[in-house]
Amino acid sequence: MDVMARIEKSLVTAVALADRPGCPPRLSAAMQAAVFPKGARVRPRLCHAVASACGDDEPAATDAAGSAIELLHCASLVHDDLPCFDNAALRRGRPSVHAAFGEPLAVLAGDALIVLAFQTLAKSRCSPLRLAQLIATIGDAVGVPHGISAGQAWECEPQIDLSRYHRSKTGALFAAATVSGAAAAGHENPEAWRTLGETIGEAYQVADDIRDAASDEEEAGKPVGQDAAHGRPNAVLIYGLTGAVSYLHDLVAQGIRTMPPCAHAHELRMLMEQEAKRLVPRRLAASAA
Amino acid sequence: MDVMARIEKSLVTAVALADRPGCPPRLSAAMQAAVFPKGARVRPRLCHAVASACGDDEPAATDAAGSAIELLHCASLVHDDLPCFDNAALRRGRPSVHAAFGEPLAVLAGDALIVLAFQTLAKSRCSPLRLAQLIATIGDAVGVPHGISAGQAWECEPQIDLSRYHRSKTGALFAAATVSGAAAAGHENPEAWRTLGETIGEAYQVADDIRDAASDEEEAGKPVGQDAAHGRPNAVLIYGLTGAVSYLHDLVAQGIRTMPPCAHAHELRMLMEQEAKRLVPRRLAASAA
Known part of the structure; x- marks a missing residue:
């Protein structure tokens, strides 16, 4: 089974817990809508890629870690879209969960998805020592x-610490993806994989900046030009388009250099380089090359 | 250390994770406000009582389980009080979290408390096998x-299943308190403790009905007469006051009969009987006796 199919299968199994008799049907539907149809699944793919590079000797642990991370990502999107935050009526071109199901169910679906991440880990039958590491990470x-x-709570402070804001809001789950991929595969020092995750998270943030500054709405799949309009920092505004694209590639290269020794380092390197290319819209990659 | 002091100490330690450098200070303050000053801590006391009856041979596991359960209870109160649910400006006579800190921080504090419950379990250094059981339960x-x-999501359905509503919204965490107390102490069959928790949860619901129907606002610590006003089922309206008080004692007695054999069964029985008395306001206990 290819990795995307494996990730989707694990997510379907995880969310099916909400389809058991006795669960309120609209809560179940709201949770389904938050997780499917599939997004890019960037974080679980990263988790699986690292697990695979480390031998993936306990696939159930990898599947559970990847699912848990994606469920938490989806939960954060549901709560971010709420009227008291972004008040977004659309997500991935479809009604957001609160737009479709109302605010109470959006709060509860987010809560239930957070819990489901930990239920999924606990029910995974992965070895107890790895489970403890995965849940902590x-x-x-x-x-x-x-x-x-x-x-996200930095947005509620009178003074925002921008670097912490990005590192916590975006970087933390990318770092968890690499560390837990290594932990799921029994790597002796999973924390050694943290820098790779953080760097990829930052590269992803730069790619987002590039899409916001330089692609059109159809290509980006959401409104563009938002950073300039709201005076938010954006790598393209700072480095220019060519500069931002090469900064992104530098970040990925730097991340790759921090990779600890592992069984399948070559495959992981190749995958990272492919991902870096995939992150930049084709037209822009061509014009910046 | 007596059990209440032990519970508070564990909760203080757990919530202190939000006081580390780099955490947004207002989020930390909102989480503190949600957990302190102390409530009755009914659920962790039940968890500790069962653990103690089973030998409490791994106190760190019991402390973590009790804290996790109380943190989740507090999280549910924060989200229940939100404008889209009960829109409650007060909780335990003080401003609710969203009234004091705004809606975004109330959503995030609830989310962070849910996660903190699992972080607390994962960081507890309890033995990995017990950890897996505790997290699943x-x-x-x-x-x-x-x-x-x-x-809670039953409130968003066109047709509410009242029995499931109460069992899930109130009973589930009481059942988790007894089962995880037993699991934390390494009981061979923690699930055998579930009926005790469910029955105590139901007794607690009946006590709530009695306070709502028959005490005054000062005694109950919140507005009374709400069930009659909203046409909600209430044990006093069904059985009368004396009937409801004896139903409550029957439930506790029934719960006690389901207790599996354990090292300190006698102490636990005594404690349960004391609790049952404590649950009914003194004046009413005297008048119903």
Whole structure:
């Protein structure tokens, strides 16, 4: 089974827990809408890629880690879209969860998806020692002091710490993807994989900046030009388009250099380089080349 | 250390994770406000009581389980109070979290408290096998298909299943308290403790009905007469006051009869009987006796 099929299968199995008799049907439907149809699944793919590079000797642990990370990402999008935050009526071109199901179910679906991430890990039958590592790693990536919730909460402070904001809101879950991929595969020092995740997270942020500054709405799949309009920092505004594209490639190269030794380092390197190319819209890659 | 001091100490340690450098200070303050000053801590006391009856041979596991359960209870109160649910400006006589910190921080504090419950378990250094059981048990009590989120979501269905609503919204976390108390102490069959928790949860619901129907606002600590005003089912309206009080004692007695054999069964029985008395306001206990 290819990795995308494997990721989708694990997610379908995880979310099916909400389809058991006795679960309120609209909650179940709201959770389905938050997770499917599939997004790019960037974080679980990264988790699987690292697990695979480390031998992937306990596939159930990798599947659970990848699913948990994606469920938490989806939960954060549902809560981010709420009227009290971004008040977004659309997500991936479809109605956001609160637009489709109302605000109470959007709050509850987000809550239930957060919990489902940990239920999925606990039910995975992965070996107990790895489970403890995975729950600590993934929990830290979404909680306090430096996970997604903390990152998002910087928006509620009188003075925002921009670097912490990005590192917590975006970087933390990417870092959890690489660290937990290594932990799921029994790597002796999963934390050694953290820098790779953080760097890829930053590259992803730069790619987002590039799409916002330099692609059109159809290519980006969402409104563009938002950073300039809101005076937010954007790598293209700072380095120019060619500069931002090469900064992105530098970040990926730098991430690759930090990779600890592992069984299948070559395949992982190739994959990272492919991903870096995929991140930049084709037309822009051509014009910046 | 007495059990209440032990519970508070564990909660203080757990919530201190939000006080680490780099955590947004207002998020940290909102989480503190959600957990302190102390409530009755009914669920962690139940968890500790069962653990103690089973020998409490791994106190760190019991502390973590009790804290996780209380953190999840507090998270559910924060989200329940939100404008899109109960829109409650007060909780325990003080401003609710969204009234004090705004809606975005109330959503995020609830999210972060849910995650903190699992971080607390993962960081507890309890033995990995018990950890896996605790996370599965406690996760199921708050997630889908039958945990708190699912219970609350019945309010969003066109037809509410009242029995499931109460069992999921209130009973599930009580059941998790007894089962995880037993699991934390290494009982060979923690699930055998579930009926005790469910029965105590139901007794607690009846006590709530009694306070709503028959005490005054000062005694109950919140507005009374709400069930009659909203046409909600209430044990006093069904059985009368004396009938409801004896139903409550019957439930506790029934729960006690389901207790599996354990090292300190006698102490636990005594404690349960004391609790049952404590649950009914003194004046009413005297008048119903």
